[in-house]
Amino acid sequence: MMNPSAEIAAVAARLVVDEGMEYAAAKRRAARDFGPRVALPGNEEVEDAVREHIALFHADTQPAELRALRELALVWMARLAEFRPHLSGAAWRGTATRLSALHLDLYCDDSKAPEIALVNAGVDYDGAGLDRPGRREPLPLLTLAAPCPALGETVTLHLLLHDADEQRGALKPDARGRSWRGDAAALRRVIAQDDTEDGAAGGAHQD
Numbered sequence: 001m002m003n004p005s006a007e008i009a010a011v012a013a014r015l016v017v018d019e020g021m022e023y024a025a026a027k028r029r030a031a032r033d034f035g036p037r038v039a040l041p042g043n044e045e046v047e048d049a050v051r052e053h054i055a056l057f058h059a060d061t062q063p064a065e066l067r068a069l070r071e072l073a074l075v076w077m078a079r080l081a082e083f084r085p086h087l088s089g090a091a092w093r094g095t096a097t098r099l100s101a102l103h104l105d106l107y108c109d110d111s112k113a114p115e116i117a118l119v120n121a122g123v124d125y126d127g128a129g130l131d132r133p134g135r136r137e138p139l140p141l142l143t144l145a146a147p148c149p150a151l152g153e154t155v156t157l158h159l160l161l162h163d164a165d166e167q168r169g170a171l172k173p174d175a176r177g178r179s180w181r182g183d184a185a186a187l188r189r190v191i192a193q194d195d196t197e198d199g200a201a202g203g204a205h206q207d
């Protein structure tokens with residue numbers, strides 16, 4: 001029998017993959033039946049459960065969807081290159097599906113500059129703020145709908161506007177040594193590595 005944390009992680013993983021929920025909201029919904037005092041699993045535990053869920057139920061479709069989202073991210077990273085974009089979230093970590101949103105961390109000398117760039121490009125967006133523990137000011141967030149021809153639909157793109165000096169700590173790894181985000185060059189390397197691994201796997205199957 002699974003412990004409550006593992007059960008919550010498994011349910012949250014299903015909500016993340018099959019309904020496109022963000023981790024925090026998925027964990028809260030998954031924990032409803034366990035009472036208010038239950039300890040929520042960490043994001044890495046949920047991510048492990050997400051990978052298991054994908055392997056069981058979406059192994060035939062997820063790799064192509066992930067590739068499409070990563071290529072779309074590269075398009076927007078090129079468009080927003082002056083703001084030092086880094087891809088984070090499921091698309092960077094390799095767990096994204098067609099229901100996942102894209103998350104780009106921008107590092108700006110002026111938090112208004114990305115908004116001005118979008119306005120000048122004729123891109124519609126919604127603005128909001130994300131609460132940050134230990135910070136008085138919320139993190140500015142711009143959200144837009146980005147067409148993704150490879151998927152034949154639009155993808156939600158979140159632009160998180162950080163101060164320029166926050167980039168220094170942005171590449172700290174998780175407890176397992178994996179990075180939480182990467183720039184365009186790093187993303188291209190990840191895509192190339194996936195292509196190499198897929199090719200090797202295809203060759204092995206042919207044997």
